[in-house]
Amino acid sequence: MSAPRVAVIGTGRVGLPLALAFIEAGAEVIGVDIDPRVRRIINEERRMPFHEPGFEDAAASGKLRIVERVADAGDVDVFVITVGTPLLHHIETDLSAVTRVIAELSPSLRAGHCVIMRSTTAPRTTRYVRTLLERHSGLGVGTDLALACCPERIVEGKAHEELRSLPQVIGTEDPLSRDAAARLFGLLGVELLHCDYITAELVKLANNVSRYAFFATANVLAMIALDYDAEPHEVLRLGNYRYPRPIGARPGLTAGTCLRKDFGMLSEAYWSSDILIDSWRINESMPKFLVDAAKRRWGPLAGERALVLGYSFKRDTDDVRDSLSAKLLRYLQRECPARLAVHDPWVSASRLEPLHELRFETDLLEALDASSVAFIATNHTVYEEQREAILARVAAGSLRVVDLWNCLGTGHTLIAKDGLR
Ligand SMILES: NC(=O)c1ccc[n+]([C@@H]2O[C@H](COP(=O)([O-])OP(=O)(O)OC[C@H]3O[C@@H](n4cnc5c(N)ncnc54)[C@H](O)[C@@H]3O)[C@@H](O)[C@H]2O)c1
Structure with a gap:
């Protein structure tokens, strides 16, 4: 089976190392980021925009291209969401980047696609994302679409090593999603820990x-x-x-x-x-x-x-x-x-x-x-x-x-x- 084609949405401290790790593992990857600086540094200067050792060669290879909008990502199988989820001044997660991405993504969704929530979120957010995806796309998670909560647990500065060594938590609630997420993270050769959405969110x-x-x-x-x-x-x-x-x-x-x-x-x-x-x-x-x-x-x-x-x-x-x-x-x-x-x-x-x-x-x-x-x-x-x-x-x-x-x-x-x- 060929490696899945992946779009990583949000190529910051988490998304960029992940995108490059998937490329090193043989996947075809496209990045999506609204920040022109990150697009210029990767697409034109071919270097890392921040300190994260081990990815210099992958960044220089030119294999990763970052586009501005999800609609420009082309034909992919998996969308990995790695946008920021800061805290508002209230004790409340700012989910605006996530909901914006879901709204932008939904028109591109078709049966067979897999969506991975990698951003850190409060418990029950993946359930909320499922509701949004189904409402916006008219497709069903578990029947048409796959959805998994696969939190990032690397520490900055050690992403290269840890993306290939840390066990990957995979929160899903149906077999279609479980298999699709396992296929993606199987590329990195790490141990896969399966659980439901809430457990995955709480582990992180x-x-x-x-x-x-x-x-x-x-x-x-x-x-x-x-x-x-x-x-x-x-x-x-x-x-x-x-x-x-x-x-x-x-x-x-x-x-x-x-x-x-x-x-x-x-x-x-x-x-x-x-x-x-x-x-x-x-x-x-x-x-x-x-x-x-x-x-x-x-x-x-x-x-x-x-x-x-x-x-x-x-x-x-x-x-x-x-x-x-x-x-x-x-x-x-x-x-x-x-x-x-x-x-x-x-x-x-x-x-x-x-x-x-x-x-x-x-x-x-x-x-x-x-x-x-x-x-x-x-x-x-x-x-x-x-x-x-x-x-x-x-x-x-x-x-x-x-x-x-x-x-x-x-x-x-x-x-x-x-x-x-
Ligand atoms: N930094 C870490 O060490 C770390 C570790 C584990 C988990 N996390 C979690 O991962 C998530 C991402 O964190 P980060 O540190 O990479 O954040 P970041 O701010 O470095 O990167 C987020 C990227 O998303 C882009 N973005 C925002 N809205 C977008 C949109 N609509 N479409 C496309 N791109 C968009 C931004 O331009 C930015 O480049 C957060 O939920 C964070 O809590 C971070």
């Missing part, structure tokens, strides 16, 4: 939300320790030392587009998720807590030259969506306006949220020399590698560092010359 959210709560536990324990003037990393070190039931998570700034919003999707669907709301509050309060902790230990920051190290939401990525660094910078600006800088080796100045008089530093050592206090917001590898250079400035008394991640390995959160505190 449970994977992310449990991590969010896991980090919140580490963060609240860190805040409690610092409030007692104890060292969170020493608590962790001793608590884990030759103890068979270790404290797993380390504290840090916890956000990013997926973890924060996926908690919202579960909360949207289930009213009594207090522990999730608390996790959100804990993780979101870390930037202000760190500024206050520095003030408590070292006094007012008004005369300081503050530097935030790391702007992307996690280690060694260029993705800035929902990063807590921007929030940290906003709090710091209240303390030391006009003396604020940020450095991130992965991010360009154009990606920064505009903040009055914020300087973007490209040279780390010069930035450290120009600063009196640094907050390590993202635990990028480069900051670990520059440990000695950073600590030399601390030892010389010219710099103090807030290192919630223990990125520098000192075991201290607030690092200054006097006793490394």
Whole structure:
């Protein structure tokens, strides 16, 4: 049987690696994206528009073409929906991109087509998508059309490896859909885990939300320790030392587009998720807590030259969506306006949220020399590698560092010359 012809609708951080992985697996793939930038970079420049290692050759091969509209995708067998599903300011998923795609897609649908929901959504969304598809197309899911919820569970930066290794959850409610989705993901050679729509939706959210709560536990324990003037990393070190039931998570700034919003999707669907709301509050309060902790230990920051190290939401990525660094910078600006800088080796100045008089530093050592206090917001590898250079400035008394991640390995959160505190 020949490989299915696939249209991937929404070629962003999730859709583009998936489209290229299907191409590498031998499928014929077309991308659909309304963003002219992504179309130009793939169609004309033939390179990745963001950092996702392993796909450079596939992007350069020219085998993927991205069109603007679903109607231009031509003759395909499978439509994979990978558009964004952000959270609105209310606790509610913004499904507008998904419903728009369904409306655009429906006139092209015919018997034998398969639609895959890959975007992360709240429980019961796939049922809703089924209703929309049937209403708009006049076709029946399970009789004419296949529909499956196959959530994406990769971590950014490891898509190439994980698309070929993570078991694929396949939520379907009829044999036609089950077989069609299995045929598609069978191309990637991964284990297939079959279940119904709701289970597939919940697996995705449970994977992310449990991590969010896991980090919140580490963060609240860190805040409690610092409030007692104890060292969170020493608590962790001793608590884990030759103890068979270790404290797993380390504290840090916890956000990013997926973890924060996926908690919202579960909360949207289930009213009594207090522990999730608390996790959100804990993780979101870390930037202000760190500024206050520095003030408590070292006094007012008004005369300081503050530097935030790391702007992307996690280690060694260029993705800035929902990063807590921007929030940290906003709090710091209240303390030391006009003396604020940020450095991130992965991010360009154009990606920064505009903040009055914020300087973007490209040279780390010069930035450290120009600063009196640094907050390590993202635990990028480069900051670990520059440990000695950073600590030399601390030892010389010219710099103090807030290192919630223990990125520098000192075991201290607030690092200054006097006793490394
Ligand atoms: N980023 C991750 O690591 C990750 C991991 C797992 C799951 N997810 C989920 O995958 C989904 C996509 O996330 P993402 O990070 O790739 O988002 P993204 O914003 O990077 O990509 C979405 C793409 O869809 C395009 N788009 C929007 N409306 C469109 C339309 N009507 N037609 C065609 N294209 C359209 C946008 O231009 C954009 O390029 C979300 O539901 C997200 O929660 C993301």
